[in-house]
Amino acid sequence: MLVITCFGLSVLTFRYVGFAVVALLVEINSVFLHLRQILRLANLAAGTLYRVNSIVNLGTYVVFRINTLAWMTRWLVLNRDKVPVLAYTLGSVGLAIMMLMNIVLFYRLLRSDFLKSSTREAKKEKEM
Numbered sequence: 250m251l252v253i254t255c256f257g258l259s260v261l262t263f264r265y266v267g268f269a270v271v272a273l274l275v276e277i278n279s280v281f282l283h284l285r286q287i288l289r290l291a292n293l294a295a296g297t298l299y300r301v302n303s304i305v306n307l308g309t310y311v312v313f314r315i316n317t318l319a320w321m322t323r324w325l326v327l328n329r330d331k332v333p334v335l336a337y338t339l340g341s342v343g344l345a346i347m348m349l350m351n352i353v354l355f356y357r358l359l360r361s362d363f364l365k366s367s368t369r370e371a372k373k374e375k376e377m
Contacts, residue, residue: 311355325337
């Protein structure tokens with residue numbers, strides 16, 4: 250709902266359209282995120298394609314999600330005096346929520362795709 254409100258502000262006021270377009274860069278990573286889920290549903294999580302997709306997924310995650318949201322936050326802070334209070338508040342809250350969600354998702358992806366062998370070994374050691 251928050252994302253729709255932020256994009257709605259841009260569409261209705263005809264302002265911050267470039268900012269909204271930059272926000273859509275985040276969706277480039279969605280291709281690899283969804284492919285990951287499809288491969289998991291097809292029981293192909295042990296294959297080479299899944300491993301390559303996991304690496305590309307993390308790379309695009311950092312470039313298109315984390316970096317884009319960080320740049321957007323930086324832009325909003327630097328242009329605070331040029332942005333109306335409502336738009337600034339909406340943008341700040343939206344970016345804070347999105348950044349938090351993306352950090353949690355990034356951690357879950359790392360844990361699931363790259364740290365799973367170490368967690369399995371730790372569980373085996375606890376059982377012994």
